[in-house]
Amino acid sequence: MTTGKKNTLGVAMFAALAAALPFLLTNDYYVSTLILAFLNAIIVIGLNLLLGYAGQISLGHGAFYGLAAYTTAILTTTYGWPMEAGLVAGVLLTVVTAYLIGIPTLKLSGHYLAMATLGFGLIVYIVFNESIELTGGPSGFVGVPRLELFGFAFESDLSYYFLVAGVLTLIVLLSLNLIDSRIGRAMRAIHTSEKAAEVSGIDIAAYKRFIFVLSAGYAGVAGVLYAHYLSFVAPSSFGFHFSVTLIVMVVLGGMANVWGAVAGAIFLSVLPEFLRAFEDIETLLYGGILVLGMMYLPDGIAGGITRLFKAAMARRVPHE
Amino acid sequence: MDLASILQYLVSGLTVGSTYGLTALGFTIIFNTTGVINFAQGEFVMLGGMLSVFFMKALGLALVPAIVLAVMVSVAVGAVFERFTIRPVKNASVIQLIIITIGVSILIRGLAMLAWGKDTFALPHFSGMQPIHIGGAAMLPQTIWVLAITLAMLAGLKLFFSSTIYGKGMLACSYDVKAAFLVGIDVRRMVLLSFMISALVGAVGGAILAPLTLTSYDVGILLGLKGFAACITGGLGNPFGAAAGGLILGVLESFGAGFISSAYKDAFTFIILLLLLFVKPSGLFGQASSDRV
Numbered sequence: 001m002t003t004g005k006k007n008t009l010g011v012a013m014f015a016a017l018a019a020a021l022p023f024l025l026t027n028d029y030y031v032s033t034l035i036l037a038f039l040n041a042i043i044v045i046g047l048n049l050l051l052g053y054a055g056q057i058s059l060g061h062g063a064f065y066g067l068a069a070y071t072t073a074i075l076t077t078t079y080g081w082p083m084e085a086g087l088v089a090g091v092l093l094t095v096v097t098a099y100l101i102g103i104p105t106l107k108l109s110g111h112y113l114a115m116a117t118l119g120f121g122l123i124v125y126i127v128f129n130e131s132i133e134l135t136g137g138p139s140g141f142v143g144v145p146r147l148e149l150f151g152f153a154f155e156s157d158l159s160y161y162f163l164v165a166g167v168l169t170l171i172v173l174l175s176l177n178l179i180d181s182r183i184g185r186a187m188r189a190i191h192t193s194e195k196a197a198e199v200s201g202i203d204i205a206a207y208k209r210f211i212f213v214l215s216a217g218y219a220g221v222a223g224v225l226y227a228h229y230l231s232f233v234a235p236s237s238f239g240f241h242f243s244v245t246l247i248v249m250v251v252l253g254g255m256a257n258v259w260g261a262v263a264g265a266i267f268l269s270v271l272p273e274f275l276r277a278f279e280d281i282e283t284l285l286y287g288g289i290l291v292l293g294m295m296y297l298p299d300g301i302a303g304g305i306t307r308l309f310k311a312a313m314a315r316r317v318p319h320e
Numbered sequence: 321m322d323l324a325s326i327l328q329y330l331v332s333g334l335t336v337g338s339t340y341g342l343t344a345l346g347f348t349i350i351f352n353t354t355g356v357i358n359f360a361q362g363e364f365v366m367l368g369g370m371l372s373v374f375f376m377k378a379l380g381l382a383l384v385p386a387i388v389l390a391v392m393v394s395v396a397v398g399a400v401f402e403r404f405t406i407r408p409v410k411n412a413s414v415i416q417l418i419i420i421t422i423g424v425s426i427l428i429r430g431l432a433m434l435a436w437g438k439d440t441f442a443l444p445h446f447s448g449m450q451p452i453h454i455g456g457a458a459m460l461p462q463t464i465w466v467l468a469i470t471l472a473m474l475a476g477l478k479l480f481f482s483s484t485i486y487g488k489g490m491l492a493c494s495y496d497v498k499a500a501f502l503v504g505i506d507v508r509r510m511v512l513l514s515f516m517i518s519a520l521v522g523a524v525g526g527a528i529l530a531p532l533t534l535t536s537y538d539v540g541i542l543l544g545l546k547g548f549a550a551c552i553t554g555g556l557g558n559p560f561g562a563a564a565g566g567l568i569l570g571v572l573e574s575f576g577a578g579f580i581s582s583a584y585k586d587a588f589t590f591i592i593l594l595l596l597l598f599v600k601p602s603g604l605f606g607q608a609s610s611d612r613v
Contacts, residue, residue, distance in 0.1 A: 290423025
């Protein structure tokens with residue numbers, strides 16, 4: 001089977017599963033948890049493209065998520081913009097910010113890039129907290145209208161679930177195709193060796209910026225959907241802690257694995273809902289996953305399972 | 321903008337700045353021997369303060385023994401950290417190492433939160449709280465302690481690197497690890513030592529600042545970040561640049577808070593950090609060479 005066919009099959013199976021899930025989980029609370037988990041998955045896929053495929057770290061992705069959420073919230077609520085315009089403006093501002101930040105930032109690498117993105121994330125977080133007249137400050141921005149697109153109001157959680165699941169499926173499809181494309185190969189080349197990639201004629205700066213902007217764009221899409229789902233945004237949802245949580249999801253799911261990103265995001269978003277006592281040890285657990293994951297499973301659980309599977313298959317073949 | 325308030329901002333800026341400088345010094349020591357930026361450096365600072373408070377309360381120790389014990393425990397944490405998370409990963413990429421040290425910082429912070437809760441704690445001032453007045457500015461005795469101990473640590477490190485065999489070994493590692501190994505330096509021991517010394521420097525910083533700024537399980541994040549900003553300001557890899565960078569950032573932050581807006585106090589540091597990274601990643605006192613970048 002070609003990778004293209006495999007991708008289509010995988011996406012179709014995922015779409016079918018996502019469509020069936022709400023009928024298995026009849027509780028509204030579960031549906032709401034899944035919506036938030038899917039939104040996280042959208043951001044984590046983007047971060048995984050950046051971190052796993054292109055090998056560039058960002059510790060400021062929470063800021064892109066927040067930037068989009070606050071933009072549409074403020075424009076549609078305070079300034080009464082139509083919702084469609086608010087959504088577009090939210091994503092657009094995020095993408096433009098990422099482009100502008102990306103020009104100087106992506107010249108840096110390793111520790112410097114990590115710190116620059118972290119610094120950017122913190123500045124945005126501080127602005128959310130301190131420009132109280134615009135954002136409502138630490139207590140948050142309330143009264144964001146629920147999503148209404150071209151006359152259709154997403155009143156019920158279930159309708160919102162299907163929308164978010166649809167967007168996630170599209171993002172998965174787009175990302176899988178991107179990885180199999182010329183851009184994907186260029187990204188992997190950059191990850192392996194920037195110098196070798198440059199020598200073989202790849203414009204590494206342009207590719208890095210593209211993937212940075214794209215992944216910020218994913219975060220933006222998730223951000224605007226988040227704002228119009230919860231009707232409330234607060235700085236604490238977009239801080240350093242959230243940016244690190246996103247990295248944990250990438251690492252747990254497996255670097256350079258789109259499905260891993262989806263699995264990691266959903267698993268770590270849903271897990272706390274099942275473990276009541278989890279709140280106290282959540283931080284410990286995240287720290288542990290990061291340390292052990294990076295030490296022993298750098299390609300994450302998905303990668304680890306694939307490796308085990310391949311090893312088992314390799315052992316079986318000679319007997320046949 | 322009268323002279324007294326300028327003086328006041330200068331004093332408080334230098335005080336906070338010296339902690340940034342001490343944190344930055346910790347970063348530099350590890351970076352020089354291993355090429356790793358330890359994102360958990362701020363947690364050593366937190367441990368210094370929190371453990372001192374804990375040993376005073378739980379064991380009923382006096383201030384000085386409590387701080388000494390806290391610093392010793394932090395050094396042990398630094399050693400365990402290196403031994404069990406950094407040493408086992410060979411050929412790790414920079415991103416892998418960044419994520420590991422972030423993981424360790426989250427682990428330490430999580431353990432501190434479980435052990436001591438989310439409250440803020442204060443350590444008593446070393447020698448009372450009667451302010452000393454100099455030219456219209458009030459200066460707490462603790463400020464003098466902070467500045468004096470920072471200077472003493474700097475002098476001690478200078479001596480360590482220039483005239484002890486271990487210090488020279490660590491310097492050799494910072495120039496070229498392979499060459500150091502070939503001339504018979506136990507590189508592994510030097511790396512372990514560098515983590516222990518940065519834990520020591522960080523923990524001392526945490527203990528001397530705790531009386532002024534209070535301490536809690538999560539003070540490490542911001543201190544670590546500002547420490548790194550100080551490193552970049554001074555030129556990563558240059559210990560005295562790092563200390564100077566800390567002082568410069570502390571003073572800029574203090575003036576920014578005083579004259580522009582105290583709400584955006586923390587943002588100033590990061591704006592300066594970003595500008596420096598974009599314009600001159602080698603830092604104010606760094607060489608123009610981009611070898612390390």
